[in-house]
Structure formats: C-alpha cells, structure tokens
Amino acid sequence: MSRLVVGNDVVDLGQPRTRGRSEDERFVARVYDVDERATIREAADPDLEVWAHWAAKEAGFKVISKLLGAPPAFVHRAFKVTWTEVLSGSPTVGEVVRRGAVTYEDQRAHVTVTLHPGGVHAVGFGAPDALPETVPLHPSVEPLDATARPWSGELEELRQRFTPQELDAVYSRHSAAVRLGARAELAGAMGVDESRLEIVCDPGPTSQRPPRVLLDGSPAPADVSLSHDGRWIAWVLWWDPETETT
Ligand SMILES: CC(C)(COP(=O)(O)OP(=O)(O)OC[C@H]1O[C@@H](n2cnc3c(N)ncnc32)[C@H](O)[C@@H]1OP(=O)(O)O)[C@@H](O)C(=O)NCCC(=O)NCCS
Numbered sequence: 001m002s003r004l005v006v007g008n009d010v011v012d013l014g015q016p017r018t019r020g021r022s023e024d025e026r027f028v029a030r031v032y033d034v035d036e037r038a039t040i041r042e043a044a045d046p047d048l049e050v051w052a053h054w055a056a057k058e059a060g061f062k063v064i065s066k067l068l069g070a071p072p073a074f075v076h077r078a079f080k081v082t083w084t085e086v087l088s089g090s091p092t093v094g095e096v097v098r099r100g101a102v103t104y105e106d107q108r109a110h111v112t113v114t115l116h117p118g119g120v121h122a123v124g125f126g127a128p129d130a131l132p133e134t135v136p137l138h139p140s141v142e143p144l145d146a147t148a149r150p151w152s153g154e155l156e157e158l159r160q161r162f163t164p165q166e167l168d169a170v171y172s173r174h175s176a177a178v179r180l181g182a183r184a185e186l187a188g189a190m191g192v193d194e195s196r197l198e199i200v201c202d203p204g205p206t207s208q209r210p211p212r213v214l215l216d217g218s219p220a221p222a223d224v225s226l227s228h229d230g231r232w233i234a235w236v237l238w239w240d241p242e243t244e245t246t
Helices: 025-031 034-042 046-068 155-159 173-190
Strands: 005-012 080-086 096-104 107-116 119-126 138-143 197-201 211-215 222-229 232-239
Touching (some): 005 046, 025 034, 025 046, 034 046, 034 080, 046 096, 046 107, 046 119, 046 222, 119 138, 119 222, 119 232, 155 173, 173 197, 211 222
Antiparallel strands (some): 096 107
16 A cells, blocks of 8 residues: 555634634735635635634645655645535534645645534645555544543653653643554554554654654554644544554
C-alpha cells in the first residue's frame, strides 16, 4: 500500500471565542478567500461553516507539512478549502457533514469534517504518490477529563509514561493526554506491545512539530496526527495492515 500521511483538527464549539465569528469581518477576511467567504455567507449555519473550514485548513496544513517534509508558513488563506459534498438538512452528532479537499500550491489533502457533541473534527490524508482507492483511517475525539482512560491523571503522573524522546514534545496535560490516547489505540490496532511504540517529534518550536511514530526505535508503518482544544483531545491514525510487526 502507498504510504499515507494524516492530519486532524478539533475545534471546541463550547468556547466563547467560537461564537458569532462569521460576523467578525476582519477575522473572516484574514482567514478565508473570496470563494470560502461566499460559502460561509450562504450557509444555513455560518458559524458552523466558519469552523468546518477552519478545522479543514488546519488538518490540511498538517497533511501538507508532512508531504513537503517541513511545515510551510501557515497563512490560513493560502490553504484553500473546496467542498465536494455538503450534508443537507440538520446534521446529527457523529455524522460526516463535509467532504472535500484542501489545496496549497501544488499540494492536496483530502478532508472530511464530522460533527461531535460540542465540536467539529476534521480529518485529512494525502500521499506523495497515487492514493489507494480505500483509505482506512481511524479518527477519535475524546474528553480530556475522561476517567479510567490511558490519559486520565495529572500531568506529572502522565509524564512518567513517555520515553525521553517523546517527552521532549510534551508541554501540557493536553499534549500528554493526546499522545497517550493515540499511542494506546495504535498499539492495540497494530497488535504490538505499547512499549514498542513512540510518538516523537524532531527538534523545533513547541507545538509546531509534526509527530512521527517509531516502532522499536525505527519509523513505523503508520502515521498519527494530534489535536487538542478546550475539553477535547483528538487524533487520527493510519497503519499499513500489510506490514509485519512481529
Ligand atoms: C499546527 C498548528 C496550526 C496547530 O495549531 P492548533 O490548532 O493550535 O493546535 P492543535 O491542537 O490542533 O494541533 C497541535 C498538534 O499538531 C501537531 N503539529 C504541529 N505542527 C504540525 C505540523 N506542521 N504538521 C503536522 N502536525 C503538526 C502537533 O502534534 C501538535 O501537538 P502538540 O501541540 O501537543 O505538540 C500550529 O501549531 C502551527 O504550527 N502554526 C504555524 C505557525 C506559523 O506557520 N506561523 C506563521 C504565520 S505567517
């Protein structure tokens, strides 16, 4: 299977900063291009449209950063969202409400946006060469404050569960929790002991580094994207089911 890279972004719509933003003309003009602004204006729920576009741009940015091998400057307007499918009627929680693409120069990421309780979650993927026909992605959106989950606990306690290389990218309870959630799920899905997996970042500015997955210290046949906002932590996983991991 062709190697895939993934991106994701969660927006907590319970946060006051998310309300009424479709009427914030300066914000809308800075972030969205003329076509995106028209889509937002004409939408049944312009605020939801603002955040669906926003999450798609961020997920697309994360995919395209990996395709390019290094993050480009993130000017939101340069990452153009085009929907190919818009769910009509009143969306229900858990439903995919938008499908489309994010383009930046000659790069492209496929994206879907799902409605969650109190939030939107965009998931994107891309590949350096031709994409396979079916792409088995595994997205999760979870409450940061869930109990009895791999990420439940205080930051100091969570920090004990990382290798030194992983720990270099951990700077908050959100950043610890999302890594523990994604790592535990990936280990279960790949059928490997979690101690064999690491989610690491290359050196760079805090929170601006693409995560990579290592298996026994070497690049794993898998990719992960992390996101956190307000009450939510979110990730998307891809692994190559054809690769032997034993
Ligand atoms: C990527 C970015 C947009 C994420 O912002 P955010 O929505 O606040 O944060 P999210 O929680 O959704 O995502 C953060 C996660 O994305 C991942 N990530 C960060 N940069 C990434 C990149 N370029 N590619 C892929 N993943 C990336 C990290 O895993 C990060 O987790 P961490 O903060 O726990 O380390 C932001 O950190 C960034 O890099 N901004 C670019 C700054 C820039 O280019 N400025 C120039 C403006 S002209």
